[in-house]
Amino acid sequence: MSVEAYLAQARGEIERVDPFKAHALVREGALLVDIRPYYNRLAEGEIPGAIPIERIVLEWRLDPAGTHRLPDITADRVVIVFCNEGYASSLAARDLRRIGLRRATDLIGGFRAWEAEGLPVVDGGSPAVT
Helix, strand or coil: CCHHHHHHHHHCCCCCECHHHHHHHHHCCCEEEECCCHHHHHHHCECCCCEEECHHHHHHHHCCCCCCCCCCCCCCCCEEEECCCCCHHHHHHHHHHHCCCCCEEEECCHHHHHHHCCCCCECCCCCCEC
């Protein structure tokens, strides 16, 4: 299977959100998760309130039944994952759904789409949750 087909399959399992819908969901209590590497956050900035979690520990920190999860993570929590442009985040959101986060999704266009829409961005460099 090609990576394009793999991505399309993953996106078929999630309901993606655009930047404005994501912004509204965050105001309603959704958790926004930044899976971009540190150097991207430092160079491009961050979305205020987003929690940086490196992709390699994502499932452990967000598993609703896991002992290493972050506080307030439940199977029904809306979790919006984003990366630079919305590719890796689609795969990550699909994986989060498979471990029990029924409302996990990703941000269409990623951080760059959020910023292009003029939504809030701050200087980056926050350490990731490990």
